[in-house]
Every structure is written in C-alpha cells, then in structure tokens.
Amino acid sequence: MVVAYRIDQQRLWDSLMKLAEIGSSSPIDQEGITRLSLTKSDLQARGALVDLMEEVGLDVRIDTVGNIIGRWEGTDSTAPAVLTGSHIDTVQQGGIFDGALGVLGAIEAIRTLMEAGVQLKHSIEVVSFLDEEGTRFGTGYIGSKAMAGELKENVFDLIDDDGITYREAFLQANLDPALYKDATRNKGEIKAYIEMHIEQGKVLEEQGLSVGIVTDIQGPLWLDITITGSADHAGATPMNMRKDASLTMAEIILNIETIAKKYDGVGTVGKMTIEPGGVNIIPGKASFSVDLRHVDKVKRAEMVDAVYESVERACQKRNAQYLIDIKKDVDPTSCSEEIIQVLEGACQDLTIPTMKLQCGAGHDSLIMSKMTKMGMIFIRSKDGISHNPKEWSSKEDCATGTQVLLNTLVQLASK
Ligand SMILES: [Zn+2]
Incomplete structure (x- = not known):
C-alpha cells in the first residue's frame, strides 16, 4: 500500500533550526547546544515543545517525571497507543539533531496526517523523554525508565556539579519526585514504540544511504x-x-x-x-x-x-x-521483527533504498523494548559525528526518514 501523505520538508527543517536556537551560542557549529536536563535552557526548550504540540492540535500532558506526551486520538480510544519520539535534552555542547529529530519528525508526521484529514484506529503519542543523555547527574534514560517501571528511587539523591540534587532539580521544575512511580504505564496501553534517531556512526554514509533500519542495539x-x-x-x-x-x-x-x-x-x-x-x-x-x-x-x-x-x-x-x-x-536488545518488516515495507512503498544495521549507542528505545515492541529508524550522520557541535544530517535525509516514520505510523496505527 502506498501512502500519499507527504511531509513538509521545509517545515520540519524550520522546526529543527528553531529548537536549536535554545541553549546554543553562535557559531552553532563551534559552540553547539547545551540543554542539560532540567536546566534553564532545557526548561525553555520543553516549553517551546509544549507550545508546538498544542499548535499542531495534540492533546498535551506532562507525566510525573516530566515526559512530555502529545496524543493524537485514534477512532478507538480504548485501543493501545503507538508511541514515537526521542528526547530534546543534549550533552554539553551537543548538536542539533541527536534526539530533537525523533521528536520533531514525529510531530511533523502526525501534523501531515491530521491536515490530510486522516483518521487512524489507534491513538499515536509523541513522547519527549526526560533526561536521556544523563550528562547532568551521571545517569540517563530517566523518563523511559520511569515509563517502563525501571526507575529506582535513589536516582533522586544524585548530585550535579553545582551540588544540586536530582530531587531539588525536580522540585524546581514543578515535578514531585515522590510521584515518580505514577509515570509507569501499563503494558496493555502501548502497542509499539518507534524511534527515529541519527545514526551517530558512518555505516549509512559509507553505503550512500539516507535511512537505515536497526535490527539490534548493543x-x-x-x-x-x-x-x-x-x-x-x-x-x-x-x-x-x-x-x-x-x-x-x-x-x-x-x-x-x-x-x-x-x-x-x-x-x-x-x-x-x-x-x-x-x-x-x-x-x-x-x-x-x-x-x-x-x-x-x-x-x-x-x-x-x-x-x-x-x-x-x-x-x-x-x-x-x-x-x-x-x-x-545494560542488556543488549533486538528490535521487533514485526516492526522491522513494517519499516522495510514503508521503504519499499516509498522506493527509498535502505539497509539493516546494528546500533552501537544507547537510546530510550533500549528501555522501551522492555515493555513493548520496539523499532528504530536511523538517519545518515555526516562523518559519523555526534555529541559535538559539528553533528550534521542533511535537510533531505531528515525529511526522508520522517516520511518513512509517517508511513510506518500509519501501518502500525491502522489495525
Ligand atoms: Zn539521542
């Protein structure tokens, strides 16, 4: 089945560049972006993300650990939701695309479907997970761990370089650390999790491909x-x-x-x-x-x-x-065979050449695989560079991956 809903390449690019302005100092390819979890710049970016989700028409909520969730209701509101997203926190002097592409690409995909008047059976939720990078307090995947029921209470005793505990950082951001368990979701509420992310390696570049399908995560x-x-x-x-x-x-x-x-x-x-x-x-x-x-x-x-x-x-x-x-x-994990097949089908329908590859870096998807079927789309990284101001993926590659994400979401949420 060929889906004819085309994402807006320029609108996606503009949203990436706009978010990149928060936490960055110019020139961005030298100074990069610094949005450590729950710091001023991260909070500002989180606010901008909520605004964008609301503008698009998503039903936005923030769970008890600060995951930002924008829901597009399906025709069957009792059916389990398809989750997609990534993170918008960064490392010290990080790049434009790590995390942000997965969140903003998901929003662009859903926006395109909403504007075309499409209705799908399953709800789709865009999730921006709290503190994937773990740079500030030394441990990451906080939001996805909480959602999967894997977060331990002692995380709140961790201290950043300024002597602030994670507990204090939560309270300053109007989050109650005592309620962290309420962020854990029922397995039955979630049908699948799919994450688009930059590759952070050189495999796709060497093969001359925009998009890859992840099979396993180390x-x-x-x-x-x-x-x-x-x-x-x-x-x-x-x-x-x-x-x-x-x-x-x-x-x-x-x-x-x-x-x-x-x-x-x-x-x-x-x-x-x-x-x-x-x-x-x-x-x-x-x-x-x-x-x-x-x-x-x-x-x-x-x-x-x-x-x-x-x-x-x-x-x-x-x-x-x-x-x-x-x-x-952290245990290695495999992506869902079923989702890999849906991704392959999407690439075929769109006549986008692709390949299967392994993932060397950790992601929220690694944690989410403990509670649901998980799949990952990789986008070509220039010179394999990431966690660096020089991190780069082209406008066309970001759009191609987002188009694959859209088609995949339609498949997963239709039946
Ligand atoms: Zn990332």
Whole structure:
C-alpha cells in the first residue's frame, strides 16, 4: 500500500533550526547546544515543545517525571497507543539533531496526517523523554525508565556539579519526585514504540544511504579497574624487581582490543589515571575505564569473562593487585521483527533504498523494548559525528526518514 501523505520538508527543517536556537551560542557549529536536563535552557526548550504540540492540535500532558506526551486520538480510544519520539535534552555542547529529530519528525508526521484529514484506529503519542543523555547527574534514560517501571528511587539523591540534587532539580521544575512511580504505564496501553534517531556512526554514509533500519542495539557494560603495584624509584629499582601498575594496565588494554576483535564486539578504554604521576617514579597505581558492547548478551558475558581473566593474568605476572567495579550493565536488545518488516515495507512503498544495521549507542528505545515492541529508524550522520557541535544530517535525509516514520505510523496505527 502506498501512502500519499507527504511531509513538509521545509517545515520540519524550520522546526529543527528553531529548537536549536535554545541553549546554543553562535557559531552553532563551534559552540553547539547545551540543554542539560532540567536546566534553564532545557526548561525553555520543553516549553517551546509544549507550545508546538498544542499548535499542531495534540492533546498535551506532562507525566510525573516530566515526559512530555502529545496524543493524537485514534477512532478507538480504548485501543493501545503507538508511541514515537526521542528526547530534546543534549550533552554539553551537543548538536542539533541527536534526539530533537525523533521528536520533531514525529510531530511533523502526525501534523501531515491530521491536515490530510486522516483518521487512524489507534491513538499515536509523541513522547519527549526526560533526561536521556544523563550528562547532568551521571545517569540517563530517566523518563523511559520511569515509563517502563525501571526507575529506582535513589536516582533522586544524585548530585550535579553545582551540588544540586536530582530531587531539588525536580522540585524546581514543578515535578514531585515522590510521584515518580505514577509515570509507569501499563503494558496493555502501548502497542509499539518507534524511534527515529541519527545514526551517530558512518555505516549509512559509507553505503550512500539516507535511512537505515536497526535490527539490534548493543548494551554497554562499564567497568572501573584499579591496579595496585608499588611506587618505587625509577633509577634504583631493577626491571625484574618492579611492580609496575602502568605496564600491567597497558598489557590489559592491548588484551581488550584482542578480545573485542575475537568476539566481534567493541571494547574501549577511554579514561585512565596513573599515580603518583612522577617522571622518576614507577607507577604504583593505575585506574582505567572499560566499555564493552555486543548485540548478543551471551557473547558480551564471554567478553567480560575474558577481560577478568586477562586482568588476573597480567596482575599475577607483574605482582600487582586489582579491583574491578561494575559501573553500568545494560542488556543488549533486538528490535521487533514485526516492526522491522513494517519499516522495510514503508521503504519499499516509498522506493527509498535502505539497509539493516546494528546500533552501537544507547537510546530510550533500549528501555522501551522492555515493555513493548520496539523499532528504530536511523538517519545518515555526516562523518559519523555526534555529541559535538559539528553533528550534521542533511535537510533531505531528515525529511526522508520522517516520511518513512509517517508511513510506518500509519501501518502500525491502522489495525
Ligand atoms: Zn539521542
């Protein structure tokens, strides 16, 4: 079935650029956009989003954790709703498209359908989830976790760089942290969740495609590893008598590369510190982070085991001790096969060439997959850059993805 409702490319682009003005300092491609959750700029953007949803004619409500939800009522108001959206908070000096495209694209798609006088059986809800990025308080997916019943109360004790607790930030934004559980939805109320997002990688660009269909989302597992050796004199201690924490760490880091390649996953050490940090002192302590990802939960567990073994081996060899702390553990997940098929059908109907690909970054969709069928549309990112002022997706690609989203929503909400 070919759906003939065409989204307005320029109107979508204008709405993206207008939202980008909030929290940005010029030039935007150098300074970027900073809208950390519930800060002044985020609150301003949230207000603008509510205004836009109301202007379009959506029924807007804000749930108890601050998720902004714009509902377009279907002909059967008791039928479960199709949810679509993303987030409008950003990282420090982030870009125009991460999150915002998913929210504004969903609004454009529904607006187009409303203007054409279309009526669908299922209601569609555009959701802008609170604090996806987690930059301000160190942990993200707050809105989607609350909706899926996964949020823990201790999140409100977290403190930002200015000493403000999440509880205080909630109260300042007229949200009552005590009511967070009321944001949890019944599984029966939701038919599916579909999110359009920039790819944040280079796969689509390399393949020359505007749009991709996500099959799996990698789950991140973060470790903090501390190696303790002995901080002795660099001149007076022979090589065979050392307990060098830095060399032990180096050996483990190279092993992590080998392990990631062996299991076809990814492994990254992005942070490290060496103590005491003197030119003529053997490093007595080395601490580093490890980020391990795989789309297969079992394979990721095997990668983790291999890292533990490698730490054990390196420490034994160099007479060092270690401590491993698990900082984050999110299960990888697969997108719904049914939604993947609907997305493929939409691309076919629109004669838009596409491909299936995996997703390396975390998204609200990862959390929403715990409660409903989930699908994701990826849009080409220029040079794979994101979380950066230079993040860019073209006007045409944003429109193409939004058109695929529209057709997909029509399919999902029709029957
Ligand atoms: Zn995002």
